[in-house]
Amino acid sequence: MGDERRLRAVVELAQAMAAAQALPDVALAAAAGAREALGGAFAALSVLDAERGRLRVLVNEGALAEGEEAFPADESYPVGDFPEIAGEPRARVESLAEGASSDPRAEAQRRRGRACRVVAPAVLRGRVWGELQVARGPGEPEFTARDADFAAVLAAVVAAGLAQHERLAEARRLAFTDALTGLANRRAVDIRLDEAVERHRSTGAVVSLVVCDINGLKRVNDTYGHAAGDRLLERFGAVLALCAASVPGALAGRLGGDEFCLLADGTGLADVERAARDLCRRAGELDVGSGVACGIASTAEAVGPVSSARRLFRLADAAQYRAKAAGSREPVVAGRGGAGGEAVALADAPGAPGGDRRGLRGRARPAPGEEATPR
Known part of the structure; x- marks a missing residue:
């Protein structure tokens, strides 16, 4: 994908997230926009659940495997298994061939028929909010280091969209909620x-x-x-x-x-x-x-x-x-x-x-x- 098309993809991703209202719709817009921008067959957006020490999947989008849910009730993985979450936040490209990674989520993606993926943390207010990943199937070109750099840009756009969603949600809450009782005003x-x-x-x-x-x-x-x-x-x-x-x-x-x-x-x-x-x-x-x-x-x-x-x-x-x-x-x-x-x-x-x-x-x-x- 050329630079002009990638720039257009970034703009479209930001616009799609801004148009969404509820968090599931925002997450779906983020995953779909990132998948299209990176030319993947599948994408997912996960949120960091710091209290449980887990990375919880909000949405799976694209070509889903048998039994895989678009909005899983409780698909989550230990945070310690994700170096880009537990350590220095960075985007990476990863082969999903058998034995290529000890990451439990990578193994789950391999079992679901995906061959390679690019993963990028979404950083919000200086802290990791969650993770964006896009995968391709067997026979498709492997992601490159340039794709990882672009994924980092997309993850930053996703984080900005999430921040905007949180601000608007808080503004709506304040506009329609009684401050003393928490009931509707x-x-x-x-x-x-x-x-x-x-x-x-x-x-x-x-x-x-x-x-x-x-x-x-x-x-x-x-x-x-x-x-x-x-x-x-x-x-x-x-x-x-x-x-x-x-x-x-x-x-x-x-x-x-x-x-x-x-x-x-x-x-x-x-x-x-x-x-x-x-x-x-x-x-x-x-x-x-x-x-x-x-x-x-x-x-x-x-x-x-x-x-x-x-x-x-x-x-x-x-x-x-x-x-x-x-x-x-x-x-x-x-x-x-x-x-x-x-x-x-x-x-x-x-x-x-x-x-x-x-x-x-x-x-x-x-x-x-x-x-x-x-x-």
Whole structure:
């Protein structure tokens, strides 16, 4: 391959990695780009698992042998068997003929019908992150020292792509995660709910939203300090995450302050109710706070057309306030008799706020013993 084609291959590799989102896709783009750039039949990218002292294969790409997996569950090798990992990081060319190497991975590649390979460590922030290898089969030209130099360049591009992926992943995490509880934040909930309601409108899929408000947070803050209040929020967030895990595909989020939610898309309402009841029970068992008020709104109930995320929020919010006003230890479901019927009337009342959820606060009386001042 001429210098111009190799330069083009480097650019294409970098572009393919930049376009990928999840780490498996990034690894696949790296392996495929390196294999094409070096004219190999097979490529693999491995990551260094320093805690276990192993080099773990992330992806195998190209012509796979029988039984070989593209994304192996646990294909790994001792780090001490790799001189380019345990010692001075360097790229090398290696014959895979029988007896040519004591490297256990080289032996594994030989058994899989590969004749030679080039191996290059991927160095990230001055430390070895993992290893890139490209192999050829019998009858194909052997790799040269020039190929090893080029493999080192490709490994550097792969390391840069991995660093970019980590930075973007961290930026996405910070943008969509509540810093205190680790749950999804309001931005993440809004995006997911908009998507869920759109699917409901086009396919009829059930969307259910649980909105919950911790009782007594202000009292905890005033009595024990805000550090204790933060601990209550953290503990409740952990309980919510535990309950959400019982609902397939559910998203647990913190909307802000003492308000949290659970969003389920395409799951039956019965599972959501069960999780919400469990949440109320577990929240009541915490040694601080006074439990939680939960409201549920679902397209599976008789709440009228749900054409926007805003309306589903209004319904769930109104149901939550009716639960708080009644001092209920069980969730109130909008559209289901009693307080649930009142919730629909509250959400659809003339002048009901559209996007400002806190505008509903004046429409529900606090439960006995609850503070009436803003929290």
